[in-house]
Amino acid sequence: MKAPRLTLIALPGLPEVCAGDHLAELILAAMDGAELSFQAGDVLTVAQKIVSKAEGRTRRISEITPSAQAIEIAEKCQKDPRKVQAILDETNGDKSTAIVRIAEGVLIVRHQQGWVCANAGIDESNLGADKQGELLLLPLDADASAEKIASGIEQATGIRPGVVITDSFGRPWRRGLLNVALGTADVPPIVDWIGEQDAYGRPLTVTQQALADEIAAASGLLSLKNAALPVCLLRGLHWQGTKEASARTLVRPLNEDLFR
């Protein structure tokens, strides 16, 4: 019996990404450099950091004036009030839902895009040697970021890969970080097996497969934190493209949230 298999390839040779860079072009050049070319059914994972850099999603800490609320929260969680202000600015500002947990060294918020994560996903590391004092924010619309990469590659090659924009999040109850999907193009974020049967012909009950998060997590196996490998190619995955889905469907609606 032929064993189903898939291959995950980390793309070397990407340059440091700057605001205004076209990621599709950089990825295509790196593919050439690695003697790879796109095939139908390929999926790309792209780390949020290079997406945010390309989109110029930075703020200079010295230009931020913290509000009274930011100063109060900063005292509780022992963070720089200006960074807390930047974090609050990434939420929707709704006091009842924006702040999820405050503890020493910990500020977990609900990003305006719905993601619940530490520090609204704002990052200081990997900003480049001359970027000290800058904060890197999450993309404004990570689905659009993914779409732009997929379209750019399609225009150049005639092959349109699925794209998943990833970031590493912590989670309750389990230690360690795991990559999750912030944005998708074509790749269905969730595959719904409801109505399908298990191997013994019984109806499956709990059956929502978080496909885009599985892809994101898998990419973490090659995109090590201390290596410059922000793009992975996943080849051999059995998937059906969708134009309608958004990675926002991975965000559990507030009315289903048992853990505010």
Added chain:
Amino acid sequence: MKAPRLTLIALPGLPEVCAGDHLAELILAAMDGAELSFQAGDVLTVAQKIVSKAEGRTRRISEITPSAQAIEIAEKCQKDPRKVQAILDETNGDKSTAIVRIAEGVLIVRHQQGWVCANAGIDESNLGADKQGELLLLPLDADASAEKIASGIEQATGIRPGVVITDSFGRPWRRGLLNVALGTADVPPIVDWIGEQDAYGRPLTVTQQALADEIAAASGLLSLKNAALPVCLLRGLHWQGTKEASARTLVRPLNEDLFR
């Protein structure tokens, strides 16, 4: 530049697993059938369901008498009180920490092994056509289950693969299920990058990579819910074996839990 790559292979041809079966033997036979042989550095993922079946971790619903507490909880979450009793029996029984959330159709508990998950991981599907009315419980010691598989393969082949026992869990704030690591042999559950530097020479701050959970999640890409592919082989991963680690290190200690 050579692109780092890894391959994930789903192992076909495993028979229905029964209590008392030796998984290492079944896996070796399936490897032969798929014309595969183990190589140094291989990692196996094994779905909890076949581990629990091999270990006979079943309970017959008709033999369970629910307690008053189980009946009360069952009313709140609209579940069979006997199933609720089975779920409570899988916790450590500590009322202040065992039950994490109750809602309609939802009972999230802390398993005695520390895992926070729906229904204590108890499963009814995929039990086999003649097993209606039986519940499948999580393994008693999933690290030991992993160790037994790794040792069995080592004894037969001289090559000792890393092993990760997986189960699919839901999570707060994000929809869909994702495979996580319940037990490990040799594979470090968490890789700690603290003290390392990012690509620009700045110290990394948040840097605990949940490696075993990444491996588990990746296996979900091939082990589709409605296919009988409970074992995957991961080849090409760069990892360093450890004898000391337990998948229990992925469980966040109670005193760090902000989401009881």
